[in-house]
Amino acid sequence: xxxxxxxxxxxxxxxxxxxxxxxxxxxxxxxxxxxxxxxxxxxxxxxxxxxxxxxxxxxxxxxxxxxxxxxxxxxxxxxxxxxxxxxxxxxxxxxxxxxxxxxxxxxxxxxxxxxxxxxxxxxxxxxxxxxxxxxxxxxxxxxxxxxxxxxxxxxxxxxxxxxxxxxxxxxxxxxxxxxxxxxxxxxxxxxxxxxxxxxxxxxxxxxxxxxxxxxxxxxxxxxxxxxxxxxxxxxxxxxxxxxxxxxxxxxxxxxxxxxxxxxxxxxxxxxxxxxxxxxxxxxxxxxxxxxxxxxxxxxxxxxxxxxxxxxxxx
Amino acid sequence: xxxxxxxxxxxxxxxxxxxxxxxxxxxxxxxxxxxxxxxxxxxxxxxxxxxxxxxxxxxxxxxxxxxxxxxxxxxxxxxxxxxxxxxxxxxxxxxxxxxxxxxxxxxxxxxxxxxxxxxxxxxxxxxxxxxxxxxxxxxxxxxxxxxxxxxxxxxxxxxxxxxxxxxxxxxxxxxxxxxxxxxxxxxxxxxxxxxxxxxxxxxxxxxxxxxxxxxxxxxxxxxxxxxxxxxxxxxxxxxxxxxxxxxxxxxxxxxxxxxxxxxxxxxxxxxxxxxxxxxxxxxxxxxxxxxxxxxxxxxxxxxxxxxxxxxxxxxxxxxxxxxxxxxxxxxxxxxxxxxxxxxxxxxxxxxxxxx
Numbered sequence: 001x002x003x004x005x006x007x008x009x010x011x012x013x014x015x016x017x018x019x020x021x022x023x024x025x026x027x028x029x030x031x032x033x034x035x036x037x038x039x040x041x042x043x044x045x046x047x048x049x050x051x052x053x054x055x056x057x058x059x060x061x062x063x064x065x066x067x068x069x070x071x072x073x074x075x076x077x078x079x080x081x082x083x084x085x086x087x088x089x090x091x092x093x094x095x096x097x098x099x100x101x102x103x104x105x106x107x108x109x110x111x112x113x114x115x116x117x118x119x120x121x122x123x124x125x126x127x128x129x130x131x132x133x134x135x136x137x138x139x140x141x142x143x144x145x146x147x148x149x150x151x152x153x154x155x156x157x158x159x160x161x162x163x164x165x166x167x168x169x170x171x172x173x174x175x176x177x178x179x180x181x182x183x184x185x186x187x188x189x190x191x192x193x194x195x196x197x198x199x200x201x202x203x204x205x206x207x208x209x210x211x212x213x214x215x216x217x218x219x220x221x222x223x224x225x226x227x228x229x230x231x232x233x234x235x236x237x238x239x240x241x242x243x244x245x246x247x248x249x250x251x252x253x254x255x256x257x258x259x260x261x262x263x264x265x266x267x268x269x270x271x272x273x274x275x276x277x278x279x280x281x282x283x284x285x286x287x288x289x290x291x292x293x294x295x296x297x298x299x300x301x302x303x304x305x306x307x308x309x310x311x312x313x314x
Numbered sequence: 315x316x317x318x319x320x321x322x323x324x325x326x327x328x329x330x331x332x333x334x335x336x337x338x339x340x341x342x343x344x345x346x347x348x349x350x351x352x353x354x355x356x357x358x359x360x361x362x363x364x365x366x367x368x369x370x371x372x373x374x375x376x377x378x379x380x381x382x383x384x385x386x387x388x389x390x391x392x393x394x395x396x397x398x399x400x401x402x403x404x405x406x407x408x409x410x411x412x413x414x415x416x417x418x419x420x421x422x423x424x425x426x427x428x429x430x431x432x433x434x435x436x437x438x439x440x441x442x443x444x445x446x447x448x449x450x451x452x453x454x455x456x457x458x459x460x461x462x463x464x465x466x467x468x469x470x471x472x473x474x475x476x477x478x479x480x481x482x483x484x485x486x487x488x489x490x491x492x493x494x495x496x497x498x499x500x501x502x503x504x505x506x507x508x509x510x511x512x513x514x515x516x517x518x519x520x521x522x523x524x525x526x527x528x529x530x531x532x533x534x535x536x537x538x539x540x541x542x543x544x545x546x547x548x549x550x551x552x553x554x555x556x557x558x559x560x561x562x563x564x565x566x567x568x569x570x571x572x573x574x575x576x577x578x579x580x581x582x583x584x585x586x587x588x589x590x591x592x593x594x595x596x597x598x599x600x601x602x603x604x605x606x607x608x609x610x611x612x613x614x615x616x617x618x619x620x621x622x623x624x625x626x627x628x629x630x631x632x633x634x635x636x637x638x639x640x641x642x643x644x645x646x647x648x649x650x651x652x653x654x655x656x657x658x659x660x661x662x663x664x665x666x667x668x669x
Contacts, residue, residue, distance in 0.1 A: 038633050062630040070580050071572050075374055079627040082367035083359075096482030100496075100577035120482065162478040 028060045029281060031274070032080040032110075033089045034073065037065045041246050042266055043091065045310040046116060049270035050089050057278050059087075070097035077101050081108040087277040089270070091116040095164055099124070111280050113273040116266065117165070122290060127276055129269050129292045133165050136243060136262030136296030137172025143260040143298055144177070144216050144241045151182030152213030155205045157198050157226060158190045159218035166190075169218045169243055177216075186212060191222045198225025206233050214239040220249035220261055227257045245299055247309050254304045262296040267311035269294055333661040340654040343647065344597055344614040348621060355625035362628055369507060375620030376509035377568055381591035382598070382612040383513075383520045384564030387557040389595050390524075392537045392604025393450055393457035395558060398565040399587035400468035401439050403580075405569025407472040409435045410481030410579025413495055428494050436566040442468050443562025447555030461558075465588070472581040481579040499574030509571045513613075516564065520609045533557060537604025593640075594619050597647045618643065 031054040035043040043065070051061045062083070066073035073093040080088055081104075088110045092098035099121045102112050106124050114128040148154065156173065159166030177183050187205045191198035202215065202225065215230070215238060217223035223242025230238045242249050245263025252258045272294070276286040299307050306314040339346065356363040381398050388395045412431045416423040426434070442464055449460035485496050501508045524530040532553045535543040544550050568587070573579040597615030600607025622643060626636045 063632075064627055064630075065633045069582070069585065070576050070578065071377075071583055074576060075624070076627060078370040078374065079624060082364070082370055083361045083628060094480055094578075094580060096480040097576055097578040097580045099482065100485070100575070162480075 028058060029086040030060045030062065030083055031087045031089060031277065032076075032083070032085040033061060033063045034076050034080075035063070035065055035091045036068050036093065038063070041248070042244055042264070042310060046091060046266040046270050049267040049311075050115070050274050053271050053274040054087075054089075054277075057274065059278075066093045068093050070094050070101070073098065074101050077105050080110060081105065085110050086281055088112045089273050089277065090114055092119060095120045111277060113277050115269050115273045116264075118291075125290065126280055127273065127286055127288060127290055127292060129273050129276075129294065131264040131266070131269060132293045132295050133168040134172045134175075136264065137169040138176050139296060139298045140241050140243055140260055140262040141173045141176035141216065143300065144173075144214060144239070145180050145183065147239045147241075147259050148183065148214050150180045153184050153186045153209060153211060154214040154216060155187040155189075155202075155209065155212050156185060157201060157215065157217040157222045158188060159222070160192045161190050163193075166193075166218055173216055191217075191225065193219050193221055195221045195225040195228075198222035199229045202226040202229035203233070206230070206235070210235070212238060214241075216240075217242045220244040220246040223258050223261070224248055224252060227252060231257070245297070245307060245310055250299055250304050250307055253299060253301055256301065260298060260300045263299050263307055263312075264296055264310065265294050265312070267309070330664045333664045337654065337658060337661065340650060340657065341599075343650050343654075344599060344611060344618060347597075347643070347647065348614060348618050351618065351621045351625060355621065355628065359625065359628040362625060367624075367628075369505075369510075371620060371624050372510045372513075373507040374624060375617050376507075376513040377571065377587070378590045378594050378619055379513045379613055379616035380509075380516060380564045380568050380571075381561075381587060382594035382616045383516055383609055384561035385588075385591045385595050386520070386598075386600055386607060386609050386612045387524070387533055388457070388561050389592075389600050389602060390533050390537045390604055390607055391554050391557050392540070393554065393557065394461065394592065394602070395446060395561045396458065396461040396588050397442065397446060397464040397468055398561060398568075398591055399584035399589075400465045400472065401442050401562050401565035402569035402572065402584035402587060403582065404442065404468045404472040404475075405435050405439045405566040406573035406579040406583050407475045407481070407581055408438045409495070409570055409573050410484060411475050413484050414481045428498070431495070432498065432570060435570055436563060439562045439566035439569065440559050441562075443559035444555065446562065447551075447558035450558065451551035451554040469581075469585075476579075476581060478581060480581075482577075484573060484577045484579065496574050496577050499571035512567060512571070516567075517609065517613055524609050529553070529556070534605055537606075539605070590619055591616075593644045596651075597644065599651060601651075615647075618647075 033047055033050050035047045037043050038047060047063050051063050054061045064076050066076055070093045088105055090112060092114060095118060098119050102119055102124050105112050112125045114125045116130060118128045118130050119125065156170065158170055186209050189201045189205065191201045198217065198221070206229065215226045217226055217240065220242035223240050227240050230240065240258040242258060242261040245261050249258060249261045253261065276288055280286045297312060306312055361367055385395055385398065409431050412426055412434060416425040418424065446461055446464050449455045450457050485493065499509055503511055524533070532543065532548045535546065535548055536550050536553050540550060569584065572583055594615035595612045596602065597618050598607065598611025600611060622640055626639060
């Protein structure tokens with residue numbers, strides 16, 4: 001019995017400690033930051049950058065994740081409303097499924113700033129700041145064509161098919177690659193943004209098409225999965241490119257395991273969103289258009305040292 | 315009576331009183347945990363104990379509570395329903411399809427009125443419930459396996475309806491007859507959100523069924539001793555099928571509420587909701603072996619889970635700690651349940667001596 005009460009006591013202490021350290025001056029305005037997940041380096045970098053900037057500007061901050069679940073996002077939004085948040089920085093859980101949520105927050109007097117993903121509605125959020133997926137995809141596809149010297153068979157790993165970004169990226173890839181008559185797409189598979197799935201899919205693709213010259217992937221996680229499969233198959237000539245600019249991918253580029261990625265300026269976008277939100281809180285206007293599209297950077301072995309954790313540091 | 319005997323009897327009596335107090339505390343553990351959480355969050359988060367937040371909180375609790383109430387009957391028969399989250403997802407997609415795509419029988423597209431959409435959705439979900447019940451009661455598939463199967467089937471069906479996409483704008487667009495769907499889950503009656511009313515109503519109905527009707531007694535009998543129940547003339551398969559259909563009905567309500575609140579239907583809605591529902595039922599003191607438990611307990615269990623989830627978010631506790639703490643509370647509650655059973659057996663002599 002004693003053990004149970006001890007456990008309960010321990011729980012209470014944990015709660016108080018965790019709660020205590022997040023309690024801050026109630027007179028400061030609250031910035032609520034909601035991202036898809038905190039165990040993914042991209043969203044973590046995005047959340048950390050936004051939180052750090054908001055704290056530096058003198059706001060209270062709360063960070064949470066919706067796990068790409070529109071209903072959980074809705075519940076977190078309720079918490080933001082109940083906590084009288086002034087600003088919501090949101091990387092949303094779906095372009096269609098989030099419209100009602102953003103509208104509800106706006107009605108409740110919260111200024112909503114969307115980062116990374118847009119919603120299919122204008123005039124509700126104060127700003128929608130996203131990276132240019134199409135431009136990034138074209139950039140990385142051009143580099144892919146360059147390293148393949150414009151010829152050879154290649155495979156494509158696509159992201160989750162229901163995700164808008166997966167569609168935009170593959171369209172961007174093909175807008176460039178289809179212009180090279182020497183490049184031939186021999187396999188296109190969705191690996192759902194997942195590293196392990198990309199590993200398995202690539203192994204299968206290599207069984208059928210061992211002679212491919214390159215693999216173009218819709219994100220870095222899949223590119224790294226493909227690189228691991230290529231390595232375990234004992235092949236080394238296959239060129240791989242990804243998308244996102246994750247730290248692992250930048251390391252792999254430095255090591256020569258993959259050739260290039262398009263870095264999404266997640267940290268920059270978060271900082272812009274917080275700065276504009278600060279401007280809005282103080283003056284009632286962001287002074288910027290709602291839609292802001294930020295260009296991606298091409299990262300290759302030549303400039304890999306200039307980038308760290310979704311940010312250009314040099 | 316000699317003085318020694320009197321003294322012995324007195325110590326026995328006071329031990330009996332202590333034993334009764336301990337047991338009472340253990341029986342009321344869910345409510346005690348709930349009160350402890352409410353006090354804790356009220357102290358730590360100044361915005362927690364406001365009318366606005368409590369209304370929001372109860373609205374969130376309603377989702378878990380509706381599923382847990384349905385789940386209680388299934389668990390009482392000794393079964394389990396893993397498919398409720400998927401059924402909720404399927405329900406949302408059926409409603410989303412009917413509202414945005416309408417029905418076309420070869421001719422022009424016809425958009426059914428919202429009430430009809432809701433009824434069709436509930437019926438579609440109850441079909442899955444019938445399948446669950448049939449698999450368990452007639453085909454003899456273990457409940458865990460049968461409902462694990464329908465978990466995948468219903469989720470797959472939900473994804474197939476839209477090919478993985480979201481049905482947006484369920485608020486009603488120009489040219490479509492169906493408007494007013496958002497009112498289902500978003501409206502307020504006497505300042506109380508509609509999902510809360512549904513929870514209260516469903517709880518009242520479920521309580522009456524469990525406590526006052528022959529069917530309720532049959533459910534307990536089937537879970538307590540299936541063979542004895544059969545020999546007593548209870549139609550065991552019928553009782554079991556009814557519990558799964560009721561559970562599916564509750565899941566349909568949840569699917570409709572969420573689609574209505576989001577004004578969009580997403581096929582992945584409701585993933586892992588079944589685990590919250592089962593946790594609420596178990597927190598409420600219902601035995602997974604069947605035959606023992608109450609609907610009231612499940613409602614309190616749902617409140618514990620809901621208060622914990624919302625309170626931790628308000629405190630700004632990291633998502634990872636939220637998971638750890640939630641798991642710890644569930645394990646703790648079930649541990650206490652076992653302690654109660656053991657302690658009850660041990661303390662029996664003291665309680666007897668008191669009489």
